[in-house]
Amino acid sequence: MNFLFVADPLELFKIYKDTTFSMMREAQRRGHRIAACVPQDLNWQRGRPVTAVVREIVLGADKNAWFRTEATHEVALHEYDAVLMRKDPPFDAEYIYATHLLEQAEREGATVVNKPRALRDHPEKLAIMEFAEHTTPTLVTRSADAVRAFHAEHQDIILKPLDGMGGMGIFRVKADGLNLGSITETLNKNGAQTIMVQRFVPDIVKGDKRVLVIGGKPVPYSLARIPQGTEVRGNLAAGGLGVAQPLTKEDLAIAEAIGPVLAARGLLLIGLDVIGGSLTEINVTSPTCFQEITDQTGFDVPAMFIDALEASIKA
Template sequence: MNILIVADPLELFKIYKDTTFSMMREAQRRGHKLAACVPQDLAWQRGRPVTAKVREIVLTGEKDAWFRVETLREVPLHEYDAVLMRKDPPFDAEYIYATHLLEQAEREGARVVNKPRSLRDHPEKLAIMEFAEHTTPTLVTRDAQAVRAFHAEHQDIILKPLDGMGGMGIFRVKADALNLGSIIETLNKDGAETIMVQRFVPDIVKGDKRVLVIDGKPVPYSLARIPQGTEVRGNLAAGGLGVAQPLTPEDLKIAEAIGPVLAKRGLLLVGLDVIGGSLTEINVTSPTCFQEITEQTGFDVPAMFIDALEKLVASGK
């Protein structure tokens, strides 16, 4: 296969843990060819297909100079067997514009993973609304009074922005309501921005588990991201400790209920965030944790993903 990866600049990758890098390494090991670009490299002009200025690369196996650029050229996206959209959040206007360009490339014959329309249709915080039976009590609102009423009912809550990543902007407010007003003002900017509020799940001390689902099938291990010290956030970017562990019956039930539904919508790779048996987020932009799970358990997550990608390409869908 010829594979194009649309991602953040390669120079910024932390290859010791980066999931996209692990995909690329497994693809090259199987003899597939790699190219990479950033969303800024995508372009469309009337009368021409969507193109990208790409770097065709080879992974060197070295720690620092880990890739070598073979050629630089402008290529129509439909010439690739697969285009992997692996740009990290934020899920901002530029991200959305990139999905529109990628969707146009699909109309021209490109195969894009994950499917651009489904990326837009499943914002990571709000996608849980469709699967409410698996979630903790949750409120999505701009209304400060609604947030106060939710706190009065549940006493211990988590507040977070809809466009955050890596644990950014997450606050916990306990029964004493300390700083609740200030936190609401900070997050929803006097009603200008919608926020999410969830009942605090005490099982966060056991970890915010990332459950990976590939082509509708769960990886048999999750990565429990365990908060450290006085931190309430388990996100690895916020200093959480990642511990791989077998899926629990509750994890498996959630993954088996949601995974096949999303796979039918062209979401080949999904990351479910589960705390204490409750679904808290559905990650579809660039789910991570491949390397941590593989290194700790021996289960080859990148191989499972490339197997699924090869199957998709071979199917001609």
């Protein structure tokens, strides 16, 4: 099969931990051909299909030169067996425009994973609203008064922007309310932007667990991202320590409740963030942690993903 990965520039990959790289490596191991492009390479013109200027690549063993480009040319997306949208956030206007181009490619016969409409319909912070029974108390608002009332009720809270990634822009405010007004003004731009506020979950000290669900089925291990030192954020990008561990009963219950629902909507791969048995986010754009779980447990997450991808194409 031929796979096209729409991702960040290959030169920026950190292959020792990059999930997209692990997908590529497993696909090539099975004999599939690989191409890559960035969203900027997507084009549409009336009377023509959606195309991209792509790099046909082959992976090698050299960590410093881990791929070589065999050819660069313009290709219609529907000529690939699957197009994998793996662009990292931010989920901004350009990301949304890319999903519209990919959706047009779908109308022309392309298979796109994850499905572009589903990517738009499930923003990673707000998607939890549909599954509120699994979440910690949460508020979505522009109102500073609503934030103050939420803090008065719950005393210890987390505030975060809706478009953040990797722990960016996350603040904790304890019972003393220190700097609550200033933090709220900073995040909501004096009422111009919507933010999310959640009751602080003390079990964060045990890790912010990434639970992967592939084709509606949970990977049997999570990656608990444990905050270090005085840091409240467990995100690996914020210095958290990643520790793979078997799913708990609570993790499994959440994954089994949400996974099949979102898989049926075209989300082949999702990453659930779970703290202390509470769902905090649903990651759909480019969920990670394949390599960390595989390296620590021996469970081959990339193989599970490519199995599911191949099955979805043949279905």
